[in-house]
Amino acid sequence: MDAVGLITEYNPFHNGHQYHLRIAQQLTNAQVVVAVMSGNFTQRGEPAILDKWTRAKLALENGVDLVVELPVFDAVQPGQRFATGALRLLNDLKVKQVVFGAEHPEWNFKKLGSFEKKFRHDDFTDYRETFATQFNEALVEKTGISLTDPNDILAYSYFKACQEHDWAINLIPIKRQGKGYHDQTLGLYLASASGIRTAIKTGRSIKNVVPKVTAQALAKLTIIPSWQVLYPILRNHLIQSPVGELQNIYQMTEGLEYRLKEAAQRELDFQSFLHAAKTKRYTFARLLRLCLYTTLEITTEQMTNNQPYHHVLAFNDRGREYLHQVKKQLQYPLITKVDAEMKDHLLALDYRAGKLYQNFTAVEQDVKHAPLIDLSSKKH
Amino acid sequence: MDAVGLITEYNPFHNGHQYHLRIAQQLTNAQVVVAVMSGNFTQRGEPAILDKWTRAKLALENGVDLVVELPVFDAVQPGQRFATGALRLLNDLKVKQVVFGAEHPEWNFKKLGSFEKKFRHDDFTDYRETFATQFNEALVEKTGISLTDPNDILAYSYFKACQEHDWAINLIPIKRQGKGYHDQTLGLYLASASGIRTAIKTGRSIKNVVPKVTAQALAKLTIIPSWQVLYPILRNHLIQSPVGELQNIYQMTEGLEYRLKEAAQRELDFQSFLHAAKTKRYTFARLLRLCLYTTLEITTEQMTNNQPYHHVLAFNDRGREYLHQVKKQLQYPLITKVDAEMKDHLLALDYRAGKLYQNFTAVEQDVKHAPLIDLSSKKH
Incomplete structure (x- = not known):
């Protein structure tokens, strides 16, 4: 079985994610979809609108076969470390192709890496602006390319991570559909996750832009995490x-x-x-x-120096079969149930983040929480 | 002018406090009533039901002439340190008489001190029980006196503090009126502060057992501190x-x-x-x-080793005149307005406690907060 990897937050799972998943399957002919997903806090450092178990369940219900958590020490990080952490897990899981959205999938992201390497040491001297802003100014000057759209930046980070670590992963950028990342308006069927979260906070209907199961999960929220x-x-x-x-x-x-x-x-x-x-x-x-x-x-x-691991949040029959296929070759531990020892050591940061997230939901987020298993899915 | 001192929490100010105040004036013929009062957290380590400024205002409106805050480092402490901290301030303020309630004002509290001194070193060996319990068991055995009622214990602490520090303060225990400290029922006109707080939390009327101004202040609470x-x-x-x-x-x-x-x-x-x-x-x-x-x-x-000070929360004309009379003889600083430097040093702990208390009220608790002044009161 071949797997296609997706690097996700699913905050929350919406129609654009569904489109992304179908395209990824079509482009790669993979039999299994493996998603690495942020846990209870996102890359931007915000609490996810639904806890990780609910989001993993929605992913499963919408066609993902295996959901693995990106540990908080890699998930809540600038794009480069986020990208590297996610690809490290996918590489260890023997995923050979990763599909992701970008505003400009036609760009030669590979080539930009060497430029940054040079820039990093010489030119980050203006303390009034962020590194990203200064790097981009230099990039525009040199190449004409403006790396400002968030998914372009992330795409670039994926290429850089694979280059630096010699990971033989086929990176496939696709055109991002629908609304831009920062766009707060809702389209007819598509909207950005950020736009959807704003709609939820302001009480607007999101039922046209998310799968029914997502709308149902959101309707159950008694407190909106923020x-x-x-x-x-x-x-x-x-x-x-x-x-x-x-x-x-x-x-x-x-x-x-x-x-x-x-x-x-x-x-x-x-x-x-x-x-x-x-x-x-x-x-x-x-x-x-x-x-x-x-x-x-x-x-x-x-x-620093965190030990990576695969904390499995959800799988179906295909996901289970795939795990069985690769588990003997894994370099990092495969965790399906967190015990009292792990909570204080290997998974301590995720555990602590989960305890903070209990301000939004009484559900225990780690200890003794078994992966969600969808047995209804049949093999291909 | 002679002052009588009261050691208080006023959590909240009730009819029993009013009674205590009148008796203290009658017994001592003092012209001025000086109250040392806990700040935003009480001796038991709980947030006060009204913030310290509101409680100081109620004290002023009910006959206290000068309210000084007992700093959090002495206020939130076992009885002995609480008693010592309060008396240290009253002694420095040249208060010569202190009146307080006790369940057994007829006891010879002075005599019990020497007994504890001996006990402390020899007999605190049973780690299954609190020191207070063990001390009291020994006390009953030796003297027949059972130091178990909370105001008796505090009375004993006052005597001990004055003995240890050679403070020439006339300590006057009076019979505690009405309900016991732990009694949760409300009497016709009298109730314990603890009973009143429980009544507030459970929505029962407290208007018969507190002055009108207290009832009005409590009615304004949007969140009950807990x-x-x-x-x-x-x-x-x-x-x-x-x-x-x-x-x-x-x-x-x-x-x-x-x-x-x-x-x-x-x-x-x-x-x-x-x-x-x-x-x-x-x-x-x-x-x-x-x-x-x-x-x-x-x-x-x-x-440890905190520098004492007098943080003045409220006064009227008589209180002001008394302060004027004693201020040149004060050993500890007299603070009427907390500035940015004090918040980080001398008053740091009170400031930090006040910031925590802001979870209940938006009111800034220390910096630039001037004492409440009641100018309507006329001199005797």
Whole structure:
């Protein structure tokens, strides 16, 4: 059996994801669809709108055969580490082809890598702007290409990761359909995940742009996960912890600990806090991720040299058969049930993130939680 | 002008407090009533039902002339440190008489001190019970006196503090009126503060047992301060912080860090957490205080050798005149307005406690908050 890999957040699973999945199957003729999916917190550092088990279930119900969690130490990271972490798992799972959307699939992403390598060391000197902005300015000047659309940037990261690690994965960018990532309007059948989340928060109907099962899962939400709900926790730690301790938080650099502490002392709601903390130097995503690291009290040490693993969230018969086919060749541990020992060691960060996510749902997110199994699916 | 001192929590100010105040004036013929009052958290480690400014205002409206805050490092402590901290401030304020309720004002509290001194070193060996329980068992055996009622215990602490520090304060225990401390029923005109808080939480009317101004202040509450509201903050820190760090928390002794971490991982509401953490060895008050130290991330170092000060919350003309009379003789700083420098140093712990209290009220609790002044009161 051959597998096609998808790198996903499914936040939440919508019609565009369904389209992506079908195209991936058609383009590759793969018998199995393997999705690596962010857990309870997304790459941008925000709580996912549905917990990872619900999102894995929706993925299964919509045609994914095997869902593996991208651990929080790789999921909540800048694009490059996110991309590398996801491809590392897919490569270990013997997935040979990965299909992903891009705004400009026709670009030669491979070629841009060598340019950045040179740039990184020489030119990141203007501290008033983000690295991404400065890199892109140089790129436009040199190549005429503007790497600004989020899925183009991610596509570029996938190519770079495979180059750096010599992974023999066939990377297949496809044209992203429908609305852009940042587009907040809902199309007739397609909308961005971000647009869908905004619609949910403002009470607009999303039933045309998501599968029925997604709409049903969203209708059951009693509380919409957001930073606003977690802000009292973040705020308190920023206020109570001495700056000397806050400096140990992963990515708490360049005096951000003073800036965040002051903003926390002053601001009573999360949006005001975020805008008080923002400068040109940091993107909102960078700050949101830092908010999560701070709330989870993750130190630099805890975030480096993590042991990768495959935490299986869901599979059907095809997924199970595929796992059986590859499991003896896996380099990383395959985890189907988290025990008390894992929660304190191998999976400690995911476990801690899951406990934070319990502010939205009483459901235990890791310990003794068996993978979701759909036995109704028949073999090809 | 002579002052009578009261050591108070006013949580909230009720008819029994009014009675206590009038008796104190009658017994002492003092011209001024000075109250040392807990701030936003009480001696038992719980958030006060009204913030300290509202409670100071109610005290002023009910006959107190000067309200000084007992700093959190002395307020949220076992009875002995609470008593010592309060009397230290009153002694520095040249208050010569202190009147307080006791269940058995006729006892010779002074005499019991020497007995405890002996007991403390020799007999605290049974680790299955609290020190208080063991001390009292020995006391009953030796003297026939059972020091079990909360106000008797506190009365005893006042005498002990004055003995140990050679403070020339006339301590006047009076018979506690009405309901006992733990009594949850409401009398016709009198009820315990604890009974009143329970009544508020369960929606019963308290208007017969509190002054009208207290009822009005309570009616304005949009959220009733409780540990249940703060539990997500406490829970998250217990989960995210390594046990090695939790050990630095003040009073986190004898492996309590493991016990609390496990209870936090398991329990989603505060009452379940508290009962999971409880053993015979620790009283609920001890655990509640530890919950506060943990949420405020207070280390042992931060809780020892604190510089005392007088943070003035409210006064009227008589209170102002009295302050004027004594201020040149004060050993400790007199603070009427907290500035940015104080919030990070002298008043850091009160400031941090106030920020935590902002989960109940948006009102800034310290910085730039001037004392409440009632100019309507005329001199005697």
